[in-house]
Amino acid sequence: MRLNSSLQFTLGNIARWLAIFAVIWLLGAVGLGWLVNSFLILFGLLLLAPVIAFVGFRWWLARNLIQDKCPVCRYEFTGLNKTQLQCPSCGEPLKVEQGHFHRLTPPGTIEVQAVEVKSQQVED
Structure with missing residues (x-):
C-alpha cells in the first residue's frame, strides 16, 4: 500500500x-x-x-479663475488670471489682469468711451 x-x-x-x-x-x-x-x-x-x-x-483654481464681463460687449464669461483670451461673443482679444478683463491694445492706444448727449432745442 x-x-x-x-x-x-x-x-x-x-x-x-x-x-x-x-x-x-x-x-x-x-x-x-x-x-x-x-x-x-x-x-x-x-x-x-x-x-x-x-x-x-x-x-x-479658486485663486486664478476670474469671472467678469467683456469691456466691449458686456458678455459675462470665465477666464484664467494672467492669460490672454478672446471674448466668445464679440471675438475681442482680451487680457486678464488683477481680476478683470482688459482690451488687448497696442501701446499708445488711447481708450475712449462714448457718452450720449441729448440734444436740446434752443429758441431764439
Whole structure:
C-alpha cells in the first residue's frame, strides 16, 4: 500500500525550508522595523497624495479663475488670471489682469468711451 502524502521530507525540501527559515531569522536579527515603517509610510503617501492634489488644485483654481464681463460687449464669461483670451461673443482679444478683463491694445492706444448727449432745442 502506498501512502500519498503532500509533504515529503526529502533532503531537497528540508534544505529549502532551512534556507527560508535562515533568511527570515537573519532579517529578524538585523531588524525589519525600518522596512515595515517604510512600507506603511509609502502606503500612507499613496492614499494622501490624491487628496492633497485635489485640495491644492481647488485652491489654485479658486485663486486664478476670474469671472467678469467683456469691456466691449458686456458678455459675462470665465477666464484664467494672467492669460490672454478672446471674448466668445464679440471675438475681442482680451487680457486678464488683477481680476478683470482688459482690451488687448497696442501701446499708445488711447481708450475712449462714448457718452450720449441729448440734444436740446434752443429758441431764439
